[in-house]
Amino acid sequence: MAPLDRDVVIIGAGPSGLSAAYELRKAGKTVAVLEARDRVGGRTWTDTMDGATIEIGGQWISPDQTALYSLIEELGIETFERYKQGKSVYIAEDGTRTAYDGEDFPVGEATIAEMNKLIAELDRITAEIDPDVPWEHPRAAELDMISFHHWLRTISSDESACNNIGLFIAGGMLTKPAHTFSALQALLMSASAGSFSNLVDEDFILDRRMVGTMQGVSIAVAARLGDDVYLNNPVLKLDWSQEGVTAYGADVTVNAKKVVIAVPPNLYSRISYNPPLPRRQHITHQHQSMGLVIKVHAVYSTPFWREEGLSATCFGPNQLVQEVYDNTYHGESTGTLVGFISDLKADAMFELSEAARKEAILQGLAEYLGERALTPEVFYLSDFGSEEWTRGAYATSYDLGGLYRFGPAQNENVGPIYFSSSDLAGEGYQHVDGAVRMGRRTAARIIAAVDG
Numbered sequence: 001m002a003p004l005d006r007d008v009v010i011i012g013a014g015p016s017g018l019s020a021a022y023e024l025r026k027a028g029k030t031v032a033v034l035e036a037r038d039r040v041g042g043r044t045w046t047d048t049m050d051g052a053t054i055e056i057g058g059q060w061i062s063p064d065q066t067a068l069y070s071l072i073e074e075l076g077i078e079t080f081e082r083y084k085q086g087k088s089v090y091i092a093e094d095g096t097r098t099a100y101d102g103e104d105f106p107v108g109e110a111t112i113a114e115m116n117k118l119i120a121e122l123d124r125i126t127a128e129i130d131p132d133v134p135w136e137h138p139r140a141a142e143l144d145m146i147s148f149h150h151w152l153r154t155i156s157s158d159e160s161a162c163n164n165i166g167l168f169i170a171g172g173m174l175t176k177p178a179h180t181f182s183a184l185q186a187l188l189m190s191a192s193a194g195s196f197s198n199l200v201d202e203d204f205i206l207d208r209r210m211v212g213t214m215q216g217v218s219i220a221v222a223a224r225l226g227d228d229v230y231l232n233n234p235v236l237k238l239d240w241s242q243e244g245v246t247a248y249g250a251d252v253t254v255n256a257k258k259v260v261i262a263v264p265p266n267l268y269s270r271i272s273y274n275p276p277l278p279r280r281q282h283i284t285h286q287h288q289s290m291g292l293v294i295k296v297h298a299v300y301s302t303p304f305w306r307e308e309g310l311s312a313t314c315f316g317p318n319q320l321v322q323e324v325y326d327n328t329y330h331g332e333s334t335g336t337l338v339g340f341i342s343d344l345k346a347d348a349m350f351e352l353s354e355a356a357r358k359e360a361i362l363q364g365l366a367e368y369l370g371e372r373a374l375t376p377e378v379f380y381l382s383d384f385g386s387e388e389w390t391r392g393a394y395a396t397s398y399d400l401g402g403l404y405r406f407g408p409a410q411n412e413n414v415g416p417i418y419f420s421s422s423d424l425a426g427e428g429y430q431h432v433d434g435a436v437r438m439g440r441r442t443a444a445r446i447i448a449a450v451d452g
Ligand code: FAD
Pocket: 011, 012, 013, 014, 015, 016, 017, 034, 035, 036, 037, 040, 041, 042, 043, 044, 056, 057, 058, 059, 060, 061, 233, 234, 235, 236, 262, 263, 264, 267, 270, 271, 295, 382, 384, 389, 390, 392, 393, 394, 395, 420, 421, 422, 423, 430, 431, 432, 433, 435
């Protein structure tokens, strides 16, 4: 095929690349999107297994995620609420299982008080942080020097309270152990959701899902871009100068004025840049790494937990499966559970045989919801760590000290090269909403640069 000529070439057809392409197209620019996989959506991905809809990747939307809400409104996509009725289940560090109502974990008054103290302190500092520029906070350097694990313990000596609070950001969001990232990185995560209280409120952060699934959002945007989306076209080579770029896909080559690299930051180095990127980018890109989480899907003939008055919302900071939710898809009569196993516990799972892994994980679900959880009709594990074009989940974050040191330049373009990813977002950081925001923002910057 002869090389294509476009105003902008976009590498990666996840929500960020597609949002950028869509906005550029609306502004009258010509685009081509080159996608490595045989599908669009990136870290959002759906499959049907034995009749059940499984969202393998990103799926939830929260009320503050207004960029994503405005996009789905434009696309005519509806949402539905996660099933939240009934009691939640908490398993304490000593293994005690409690079904409870309300927001507070059933952990005893002293620990509740310490957890509330930690939440108040996290909310207080979060309110001072602009998620677009967390490195500008007056205490940013100091907060980026200390691990989240140790910082929590400077505020409270209640180990249980620190573990419970740590879970929300470590296992629950960044999917790395709390000793591997800084307090500033944790505060960016909470600032990206408006407050730490929002982040710990599962009814807020995991509020609703898309009718037609989250991947459906990318599919709908790609449909509007029509033939300008090229699947099965990993870009491994990019020539560039101040005048423009040439992106080489597997069977499509695109000459363009600008390029949007809309792949996760840990994959920037898969592309060979000619000439090489500047020193700053070479170094920065080595400090952004993916977390690791296994998303567990178990489908049952009925949502049996509802008969027992349970919502299937379960937490256990020391449990193999640290969080569980009712994930039954809109209109289905089967019952689906989703659970999460992160960082070190996820590593350990991949040391086991497939049969032993399944047995351990189902046992983990049964500890919360009883024996009936042991026999699902469908059992599936999302493992983005084994996906060549992602290599982890949910997203990338900096190592200790990296956010303050490298963050200020992470969104700068290098001549015609622009970077766009949920992992570079402020609001909606690590979420589809952030991917959409970054796509739109990058498109606006390019339009301003091209049109003057
Ligand atoms: P991606 O979605 O990663 O898209 C990047 C695209 O680039 C991919 O399609 C990839 O194939 C392609 N690509 C990579 N390298 C190349 C190359 N060299 N050439 C061409 N193409 C390339 N977010 C939420 O909002 N809610 C959730 O509930 C939620 N849950 C999640 C659960 C899981 C298991 C995972 C993995 C993520 C979850 N997320 C969630 C995060 C959300 O999915 C991501 O933030 C979002 O998909 C990022 O969009 P993106 O476009 O920046 O990157």
